[in-house]
Amino acid sequence: MGKKSLGRQKVEMVKMKNNSNLQVTFSKRRPGLFKKASELCTLCGAEIGIVVFSPGNKVFSFGHPEIGNIIHRSAPALHIVESHRNAHVRNLNMQLTELVSQLEVEKRRGEELNHMRRASQGQHWWEVPIHELSLPQLRQLKSVLEELKRNVEKLLIQTTNSHQFFMRSSNAIGVFPNNIEFDANMMSQGYNAPPSNMMPPGFSLNPEVYNPCPPEFGHAFF
Amino acid sequence: MGKKSLGRQKVEMVKMKNNSNLQVTFSKRRPGLFKKASELCTLCGAEIGIVVFSPGNKVFSFGHPEIGNIIHRSAPALHIVESHRNAHVRNLNMQLTELVSQLEVEKRRGEELNHMRRASQGQHWWEVPIHELSLPQLRQLKSVLEELKRNVEKLLIQTTNSHQFFMRSSNAIGVFPNNIEFDANMMSQGYNAPPSNMMPPGFSLNPEVYNPCPPEFGHAFF
DNA sequence: TTGACTATCTATAAAAT
DNA sequence: TATTTTATAGATAGTCA
Numbered sequence: 307m308g309k310k311s312l313g314r315q316k317v318e319m320v321k322m323k324n325n326s327n328l329q330v331t332f333s334k335r336r337p338g339l340f341k342k343a344s345e346l347c348t349l350c351g352a353e354i355g356i357v358v359f360s361p362g363n364k365v366f367s368f369g370h371p372e373i374g375n376i377i378h379r380s381a382p383a384l385h386i387v388e389s390h391r392n393a394h395v396r397n398l399n400m401q402l403t404e405l406v407s408q409l410e411v412e413k414r415r416g417e418e419l420n421h422m423r424r425a426s427q428g429q430h431w432w433e434v435p436i437h438e439l440s441l442p443q444l445r446q447l448k449s450v451l452e453e454l455k456r457n458v459e460k461l462l463i464q465t466t467n468s469h470q471f472f473m474r475s476s477n478a479i480g481v482f483p484n485n486i487e488f489d490a491n492m493m494s495q496g497y498n499a500p501p502s503n504m505m506p507p508g509f510s511l512n513p514e515v516y517n518p519c520p521p522e523f524g525h526a527f528f
Numbered sequence: 529m530g531k532k533s534l535g536r537q538k539v540e541m542v543k544m545k546n547n548s549n550l551q552v553t554f555s556k557r558r559p560g561l562f563k564k565a566s567e568l569c570t571l572c573g574a575e576i577g578i579v580v581f582s583p584g585n586k587v588f589s590f591g592h593p594e595i596g597n598i599i600h601r602s603a604p605a606l607h608i609v610e611s612h613r614n615a616h617v618r619n620l621n622m623q624l625t626e627l628v629s630q631l632e633v634e635k636r637r638g639e640e641l642n643h644m645r646r647a648s649q650g651q652h653w654w655e656v657p658i659h660e661l662s663l664p665q666l667r668q669l670k671s672v673l674e675e676l677k678r679n680v681e682k683l684l685i686q687t688t689n690s691h692q693f694f695m696r697s698s699n700a701i702g703v704f705p706n707n708i709e710f711d712a713n714m715m716s717q718g719y720n721a722p723p724s725n726m727m728p729p730g731f732s733l734n735p736e737v738y739n740p741c742p743p744e745f746g747h748a749f750f
Numbered sequence: 751t752t753g754a755c756t757a758t759c760t761a762t763a764a765a766a767t
Numbered sequence: 768t769a770t771t772t773t774a775t776a777g778a779t780a781g782t783c784a
Contacts, residue, residue, distance in 0.1 A: 317571070319567065319570055319571070320570065320571075321570060321571060321572070321573055322571050322572065328571070328572050328573070329572075331571055331572055332568065332571075332572040332574060335564070335567070335568050335571070335572070336568065336574075338564065339561070339564045339565055339568055339576075342557070342560065342561045342564055343561055343578075345541065345557070346554065346557050346558065346561060346580070348541055348542065348543060349539070349541070349542075349543060349544050349550070349553055349554075349557070350543070350544065350550050350551075350553055350554040350557070350582075350583050351543055351550070351583045352554060352558075352580055352581060352582055352583060353580070353581040354561075354578065354579065354580050354581070355577075355578070355579045356565075356576065356577070356578045356579075357576065357577045358568070358574055358575070358576050359574060359575040359576070360572075360574055361572050361573045361574060
């Protein structure tokens, strides 16, 4: 009897022409990618976040570890400054997540707009909801930002206070290397910053979330 | 003659005990992961962003496509509202990247603090630079947020104007489904949002950036 | 879609260099 | 410690159910 199949064939590394093959390949390779990531997390203790926009514009995400694990893994008897820092990070994370979701919505809406334009060539291009949606979204964003700003100002004050406290209680300050530093210039030139993400359980804006079998990783990272 | 090597052996899917093996495995598998991602991008036209924190706390990132490509790939003769949206997204992205980098620095500092605490048990736990660094960082963040808020306000005004323009030029508004909607409640309950990121060329906060051979992808995504 | 199945390609653990 | 080699483990293209 002859061979049942030719088996796997080599595939040229260019965008696939056949669109249905492309879909199948994506559906097979995307979980492969997430599996590789999960293995890297498990074997090496790495922390990984991945976002994938599929050719059909669906969103898939992978993250390890879950945000909750990170927040709670700090030991109970921590130093006051560290808890301030944790609060700060937690706060930023929450606010950031909100910003990110705004962005995501904007992006998806843009894609929708593209689709509608392509789908209705010759028809009325203005028949899109974008100008309707922009106002409430921008207003929402504005209020989120205002709250974020207030929070940061509060933290600034708190940290100032604890800083002064340390100035009084220890003279060790200043002898350690300042190995993390900012300046305003840096910010305006652009840089390479990794994304952060947070996905509380029980709610999904839309995307499929990879929730693998091993307990080691969840669907949020930061 | 006997075999020169046993070849690849199966490895159990748990965190590796031997720390130097772990390092080696990470160094081998991380580029493998990025390669898989790049293949998925190339073959299927997917858009992917990855961030990896190594066991040694280095940061690696992968992104496709480059932010610039996304911004410029919109057709030249686009409708005014869409260009507003693009400006909006671009703006949010830039600001978000700044927030994310702040978060990243906070996170790394937290880990450092943990390391130092573990490393110097019984020594002076207050000998950490955290209370030194917090002030400039918080101040920096505050100014970034203020700028972000100003930008959003500006966009809010611009969008309001274009909205009014459309109100005058078309009566099609309102007949289309409002398929993306926010409300403040949603924001406070948490949701699943994929991260966004932006990494302009020529600058790196710290992390290694994957800059693969094929021209198809760069080191930024969004 | 959503998986099996097979044959083959690719990634990589260990050893050698 | 980094690179190359060896040989197996794992991923997946093509196919069909």
